[in-house]
Amino acid sequence: MNSNLSLTFSKLGCVKGGRQLFKNVDCVLRSGQWLYVTGANGVGKTSLLRMVCSLAPIESGDILWNDTPIHNQHDTYLQDLCYLGHLNALQESMTVNENLAFTSALGGIAPDTAQTQDVLARFGLRGKSQQLVRHLSQGQKRRVALSRLSLSRARLWVLDEPYVAMDEAGVQMLAELIANHLRSGGLAVVTSHQRVPIGNVPAQLLELLAQ
Amino acid sequence: MNTTIPSIGLGRVLLSVLKREISLGLRQKGEVLTPLVFFMVIASLFPLGVGAESNLLLRMAPGVLWVSALLAAMLSLQRMFATDHADGSLEQMVLSPTPLGLLVLAKALAHFLLSGLPLVLIAPVLGLQFGLDTRSLGILMLSLLLGTPTLSLIGSIGAALTLGVRGAGVLLSLLILPLYIPVLIFGAGAVEADAAGLGIGGHLSLLAALLVLSLFFSPLVTAAALRISLE
Numbered sequence: 001m002n003s004n005l006s007l008t009f010s011k012l013g014c015v016k017g018g019r020q021l022f023k024n025v026d027c028v029l030r031s032g033q034w035l036y037v038t039g040a041n042g043v044g045k046t047s048l049l050r051m052v053c054s055l056a057p058i059e060s061g062d063i064l065w066n067d068t069p070i071h072n073q074h075d076t077y078l079q080d081l082c083y084l085g086h087l088n089a090l091q092e093s094m095t096v097n098e099n100l101a102f103t104s105a106l107g108g109i110a111p112d113t114a115q116t117q118d119v120l121a122r123f124g125l126r127g128k129s130q131q132l133v134r135h136l137s138q139g140q141k142r143r144v145a146l147s148r149l150s151l152s153r154a155r156l157w158v159l160d161e162p163y164v165a166m167d168e169a170g171v172q173m174l175a176e177l178i179a180n181h182l183r184s185g186g187l188a189v190v191t192s193h194q195r196v197p198i199g200n201v202p203a204q205l206l207e208l209l210a211q
Numbered sequence: 212m213n214t215t216i217p218s219i220g221l222g223r224v225l226l227s228v229l230k231r232e233i234s235l236g237l238r239q240k241g242e243v244l245t246p247l248v249f250f251m252v253i254a255s256l257f258p259l260g261v262g263a264e265s266n267l268l269l270r271m272a273p274g275v276l277w278v279s280a281l282l283a284a285m286l287s288l289q290r291m292f293a294t295d296h297a298d299g300s301l302e303q304m305v306l307s308p309t310p311l312g313l314l315v316l317a318k319a320l321a322h323f324l325l326s327g328l329p330l331v332l333i334a335p336v337l338g339l340q341f342g343l344d345t346r347s348l349g350i351l352m353l354s355l356l357l358g359t360p361t362l363s364l365i366g367s368i369g370a371a372l373t374l375g376v377r378g379a380g381v382l383l384s385l386l387i388l389p390l391y392i393p394v395l396i397f398g399a400g401a402v403e404a405d406a407a408g409l410g411i412g413g414h415l416s417l418l419a420a421l422l423v424l425s426l427f428f429s430p431l432v433t434a435a436a437l438r439i440s441l442e
Contacts, residue, residue: 091231
C-alpha cells in the first residue's frame with residue numbers, strides 16, 4: 001500500500017462575505033499524521049475543510065495532494081477522500097443498512113452486509129441495521145455516519161466536529177478508529193473544540209486566528 | 212485491509228441511486244399520488260368550467276391535458292434535491308468519484324418514473340372525459356411518453372438552481388415554465404395535427420430531439436448548479 005501520501009497547503013487563503021478569514025496558511029501533512037485545526041468560532045475552520053474537500057473554491061493559494069493540485073486530479077483525489085461534515089448525510093426514512101449501502105455505492109464500493117453488521121456492532125449499534133434512521137437518537141445517527149469511515153477505503157479523512165453528540169465511549173472509540181487509520185498510513189484533518197488525543201500520535205496543530 | 216474492498220462499476224452505482232430514489236418515493240406515497248391527483252383534478256375542472264359542449268371539449272382536450280400534465284410534473288420537482296441538500300447527502304454525491312452529471316441523470320430518471328410515467332398511464336382515462344377517440348388517445352400517450360422525461364430533465368435544472376432559496380416553489384415555476392413551452396407546443400400539437408389529418412411524424416421527431424438534447428445538456432447544467440448551491 002502506498003504510504004507516501006501527502007497533503008500540502010500552500011499560501012492558502014479564504015475570503016468569505018468580503019472578509020478575509022485567513023491567509024498564507026502553509027502546512028504539509030504526510031502519511032500517518034493528523035492535522036488538528038483549532039480556533040474560535042467563525043475563524044474559518046469549516047471553510048478550510050470544505051476547501052480541502054473541493055466543496056468550496058480555493059480563493060488564493062493552493063491545496064496539493066501528492067504534490068499535484070487537487071483540481072488537476074479531481075477524480076483520483078475524490079477516491080482518496082472521505083468527508084464527514086456537520087450533517088450526517090442520512091435519509092431519515094431509510095434504514096441504517098440502506099443508508100450505508102448507498103454511501104458505499106456512491107464511493108464505488110460494493111456494499112457488504114456482513115462487513116456492515118460487523119462495523120455497526122463495533123460502533124455499538126448491534127441489531128440496529130434494519131431500523132429507520134428517524135428512530136435513532138442524535139448520538140446514534142452520528143455513530144452511523146462515522147461508521148462510513150470504516151466502510152470506505154479513503155486515505156484522507158476530513159472530519160468536521162466529529163465528536164459532537166457522542167458520549168464518552170463513542171469519543172474514545174472514534175479516537176481509536178482514527179489512530180488505526182493513521183497506523184495504516186492514512187491521513188486525517190480534524191476540527192474540534194474538544195481536545196481528544198488520537199492514540200499516541202502527536203497532532204500537527206493549525207491554529208486559525210481571527211484577522 | 213482497505214485494498215481488498217471490491218469496486219463496483221458505474222452501472223451499479225447509477226442503479227443504486229435509482230433504486231434508492233424509487234424506494235424513497237414509494238415510502239412517501241403522498242409524493243407520488245399528489246401530482247397524479249392534481250393532474251386528474253385540473254383536467255376534470257375544464258369540462259365543468261367551460262360547459263359540456265362536446266365539440267369544444269374535443270378541440271381543447273390535447274392542450275388541456277398537456278398543460279395539466281406540465282403543472283403536475285412540476286409539483287414534485289422542488290423535492291428532487293431538497294431533502295438531500297438538507298441532510299447532507301448532496302455533499303456526499305458531489306464528493307463521489309462517480310461524475311455528478313450521471314448521478315443527476317439517475318435522479319431525473321427516477322423522477323420521471325415516479326411522477327411522469329403515472330401521468331402517461333392515467334392520461335387516456337382523462338382523455339375519454341373529453342371524448343377523444345382511441346387513435347387520439349394513443350397519440351396523446353405517445354407524445355406524453357416522449358415529453359415527460361424532458362420535463363423531468365429540464366425541471367432538474369430549476370430544482371438545482373432554487374435549492375436553499377426561500378419561496379423556491381414559485382421561483383421554480385417562473386424559471387421552468389417558459390422552458391417547457393416547446394415541449395407543450397409539439398406535444399399537444401401532435402394530437403391536434405392527427406385530428407386535422409396531418410402527419411404526426413414531425414411533432415414526435417421534434418419531441419424526441421428535445422429529449423435527446425435535454426438528456427445531454429441538462430445533467431451538465433444541473434451538476435454545475437448543484438456545485439454552486441453547496442459553496
